Every structure is written in structure tokens, then in C-alpha cells.
Amino acid sequence: xxxxxxxxxxxxxxxxxxxxxxxxxxxxxxxxxxxxxxxxxxxxxxxxxxxxxxxxxxxxxxxxxxxxxxxxxxxxxxxxxxxxxxxxxxxxx
Amino acid sequence: xxxxxxxxxxxxxxxxxxxxxxxxxxxxxxxxxxxxxxxxxxxxxxxxxxxxxxxxxxxxxxxxxxxxxxxxxxxxxxxxxxxxxxxxxxxxxxxxxxxxxxxxxxxxxxxxxxxxxxxxxxxxxxxxxxxxxxxxxxxxxxxxxxxxxxxxxxxxxxxxxxxxxxxxxxxxxxxxxxxxxxxxxxxxxxxxx
Numbered sequence: 001x002x003x004x005x006x007x008x009x010x011x012x013x014x015x016x017x018x019x020x021x022x023x024x025x026x027x028x029x030x031x032x033x034x035x036x037x038x039x040x041x042x043x044x045x046x047x048x049x050x051x052x053x054x055x056x057x058x059x060x061x062x063x064x065x066x067x068x069x070x071x072x073x074x075x076x077x078x079x080x081x082x083x084x085x086x087x088x089x090x091x092x093x
Numbered sequence: 094x095x096x097x098x099x100x101x102x103x104x105x106x107x108x109x110x111x112x113x114x115x116x117x118x119x120x121x122x123x124x125x126x127x128x129x130x131x132x133x134x135x136x137x138x139x140x141x142x143x144x145x146x147x148x149x150x151x152x153x154x155x156x157x158x159x160x161x162x163x164x165x166x167x168x169x170x171x172x173x174x175x176x177x178x179x180x181x182x183x184x185x186x187x188x189x190x191x192x193x194x195x196x197x198x199x200x201x202x203x204x205x206x207x208x209x210x211x212x213x214x215x216x217x218x219x220x221x222x223x224x225x226x227x228x229x230x231x232x233x234x235x236x237x238x239x240x241x242x243x244x245x246x247x248x249x250x251x252x253x254x255x256x257x258x259x260x261x262x263x264x265x266x267x268x269x270x271x272x273x274x275x276x277x278x279x280x281x282x283x284x285x286x
Contacts, residue, residue: 026255028245029238031095033277034231040281058094077175078190082197084231086170088177089186 020067020073025086026057038083039065042076064090095234097274107218107276115223118270124216128209130269134233141168142195160187164235165240169252171198171232198219198232205229206232223280230273237266 009033024035032054039050045067056063066076073089080087107117119127141163162184163169172194175186205226208216218226239260241252252263 013188016112026094028243028248029095029234030231031097031181031274031277033281034227035264037227037277037281054094074175074186074190076184078194079176081171081173081194083228084171084235086173087175088173089175089182090177 019067020070021064021090021092022073022076022080023062023088023090024053024057024080025062025088027086028033030085031057035053035085038080038085042079042083095270097270102158105275105279106272107216107223107279109279109282115218115275115276117208117210117218118213118214119216120214124212126265126268127207127272130233130237130265131206131209131229133207134229134236135199137167137236138171138195138199138202141165141269154158160184160191162187165235170235170239189249198228201225201229202232220280225278227276227280228272230269234266234269235272237262237269241266 023081035048035054036058037052039045040047040064043050044061045053065080066073068076070089077087077089106119106123107115110116162174163172172187172191174183175190178181199248204222208218208222208226243249243252243266249263251269253267
């Protein structure tokens with residue numbers, strides 16, 4: 001095996017090991033109070049953690065709100081869509 | 094994110110009573126207005142339910158053979174892409190989740206209308222009803238905001254000024270925002286205790 005092949009294999013392995021993340025994006029409609037309520041009820045986060053994530057979405061445009069394997073993150077993103085939040089599946093983070 | 098003008102919070106549409114019940118005080122005109130907006134949401138959702146979802150087998154397994162990305166921006170906001178840079182993954186996600194998501198949003202809109210139909214001068218909500226009313230209000234605001242082209246660049250204030258006192262769609266949107274804000278606060282009063 002050439003050194004190039006080894007490098008490529010390592011990159012694939014690293015890629016597979018990366019966790020997925022549920023990212024919630026800022027939008028002009030969802031209320032700050034409602035977003036906090038969603039983070040508290042769905043993820044069971046404390047009020048302070050939920051508010052911190054909500055403020056991150058508000059000020060930075062997005063926040064990584066949960067991490068895990070692809071199956072879990074797709075479930076989380078589907079749940080965010082049920083609540084009307086704008087969420088996507090992202091790799092890494 | 095959206096916010097609610099502080100002045101409007103002086104009054105409360107929805108409140109949690111001393112006995113812990115969530116009660117909305119909306120007069121007949123306000124109830125009729127809310128019902129008509131929820132009805133428009135329900136019609137949009139019912140109409141978006143295409144042939145694939147009517148196939149009994151597809152309904153049974155909750156998977157659509159062809160779940161197309163909605164062309165209507167309001168529907169796209171209700172059923173957004175779950176992957177930003179991977180069209181195939183986004184399409185797969187849509188095939189497996191959109192039918193159930195549409196069914197949930199449709200049943201919430203229908204249930205919210207049914208709650209208003211049985212209400213008198215007070216709209217009394219159980220915890221479960223308050224949560225589905227919150228979801229239905231949020232979906233209605235998402236659709237209305239898309240129709241108003243309400244983006245981070247175009248603020249609600251600009252739209253309200255343009256409408257003046259005509260009581261147009263931007264004013265309706267602001268009223269719905271106020272309703273939702275009071276409802277979410279009433280619901281959270283219990284969560285934070």
C-alpha cells in the first residue's frame with residue numbers, strides 16, 4: 001500500500017468517527033420565549049442552558065443544540081421541524 | 094428571532110389561572126379571526142397532501158416514493174431541507190419524514206379549530222391543548238411571514254408603517270405574535286416552577 005492510500009484510509013476513518021449535530025438557525029419568526037420552551041421540553045435542558053442556546057441562535061445565527069449518531073440527530077431535526085424551528089443535520093461540530 | 098412589542102404584553106390574551114388552568118380571553122371577533130387564519134393553514138396543509146400520501150400502503154408505512162421539495166415557499170418553510178449541502182440526503186429525509194410531519198401539523202391545525210368551535214367567551218386549554226395551539230399558532234405565523242416576505246432584512250416595523258392603520262396582514266401577524274407570546278409564557282409558568 002502506498003503512503004497516499006494510507007492517508008486516504010485514515011481520512012475516511014476519521015470522517016466516520018465524527019459525530020453528527022442538530023443545528024438550529026436563526027429566523028425572524030420564532031419567538032425567543034418559544035425557542036427556549038422548545039429546548040426545555042424536547043431536550044429536557046435546564047432553563048439556563050435553553051436560554052443560552054437560544055441567545056446563541058439569536059446573536060450568532062445558529063447553535064449546535066445536540067450531538068450524536070446520525071439516527072439520533074435526524075430524529076432531533078425532525079422534532080425541531082415539528083415545532084417549526086429551522087434545523088439541519090450537520091457533521092462534526 | 095421574532096419578538097413581541099413590550100407594550101402589548103400589558104394585556105394578556107392567554108393566562109394561567111390560580112387553579113393552574115390556561116385560559117384565553119378572546120372576544121367573538123378575535124375568535125372568528127383566529128379561526129379563519131387557522132382554517133387557511135389547514136387548507137394549505139390539506140391541499141399539499143398529494144397523491145403519494147393517499148396511497149394506503151405509503152400511508153401505512155409513512156414513506157413516500159416521491160416526496161417532492163415544495164415549490165411554495167410557505168410549505169418549504171414548514172417542511173425545510175434537513176441537509177443544506179447534500180441534496181440526496183435531504184430528499185431521503187423528506188421521503189421518510191414529510192408525510193408524518195404534514196399529518197402532525199394538519200391534525201394540530203384541525204384540533205386548534207375544534208377548540209375554538211367549542212369555546213365560549215373563554216378559551217380554556219388543557220396542557221396538551223395549549224401545546225398544540227402553540228404549534229398551530231407558530232405554523233400560521235411561519236406561513237404569514239413567508240407571504241409577507243418578512244425576512245431579517247425586511248422588518249415587521251417597516252411593514253406595519255407601510256400598512257399604516259389599515260389592519261392588513263402585517264397587523265394580523267403582529268396580533269398572532271402577541272397571542273403566541275402570552276400563550277408560551279402561560280405554558281412556561283408551569284415548567285419553571
